[in-house]
Amino acid sequence: KKGRFRPATFWRTDRCRLVGAPMHKDRTLLTTFQVGEGAADRNWHVLNCHLQAGKQGPRRARQILEGVKASVTQARKLKEQDPTSPLLIVCGDFNGGEECGAVRFLEDGVIGPEFLEDGEPVTSKMKSIPTSEVLTDVVSLIERPA
Numbered sequence: 193k194k195g196r197f198r199p200a201t202f203w204r205t206d207r208c209r210l211v212g213a214p215m216h217k218d219r220t221l222l223t224t225f226q227v228g229e230g231a232a233d234r235n236w237h238v239l240n241c242h243l244q245a246g247k248q249g250p251r252r253a254r255q256i257l258e259g260v261k262a263s264v265t266q267a268r269k270l271k272e273q274d275p276t277s278p279l280l281i282v283c284g285d286f287n288g289g290e291e292c293g294a295v296r297f298l299e300d301g302v303i304g305p306e307f308l309e310d311g312e313p314v315t316s317k318m319k320s321i322p323t324s325e326v327l328t329d330v331v332s333l334i335e336r337p338a
Contacts, residue, residue: 199240199284211235212266218251219243220259220284224266234279235270237263241284243294249309252287252294257319260298264322276324290329301326 199221201214208225215222221240239259243252259282267275286294293314297303304318321327 199242201238201240208236211270215262215266217258217262218255220255220262222259222262222266224263224270235267235272237266237278237280239263239280239282239284241282241286243285243287245287247310247312249288249293249312249314252292253297253303253314253319256282256294256297257321260321260323274324276322278323280323280327282327290332295329297321298327299329 198216199219201221201223203225208227211224211226219242223238223240225236225238227236241255241259243255260280263278263280264275267278272278282298286292288294288309293303293307293309296307297319298321301321302318303315305313305316307314
């Protein structure tokens with residue numbers, strides 16, 4: 193699709209193959225891959241984001257929710273064993289740090305009207321990520337030298 197801020201995902205065709213058509217949402221791109229032979233029930237879903245910049249916390253939270261929902265929907269269409277537990281990588285430009293609403297939403301699994309970003313609530317009601325488990329920021333797992 194055309195657009196000023198469309199994410200792109202690149203892969204090695206000799207290592208994995210695209211499963212289904214890529215899905216574009218609001219500043220996100222979901223691609224699903226099968227890695228290796230005979231791994232049909234364990235696809236990798238890659239949600240590549242370039243979330244809205246500026247004082248747009250509510251929109252960023254909505255963009256994340258739409259993208260994660262798309263991965264669960266894709267997993268259902270592909271008849272994965274547990275569509276609410278996809279092998280999902282969320283990457284890209286979140287236009288916010290580790291305490292922004294989009295990151296908190298992924299890591300906590302829920303976000304409500306009490307969560308403020310730039311002094312404003314990011315949602316008017318409680319929202320939940322539709323996966324069976326929350327996501328983990330791999331950068332938080334890296335031990336940094338003192």
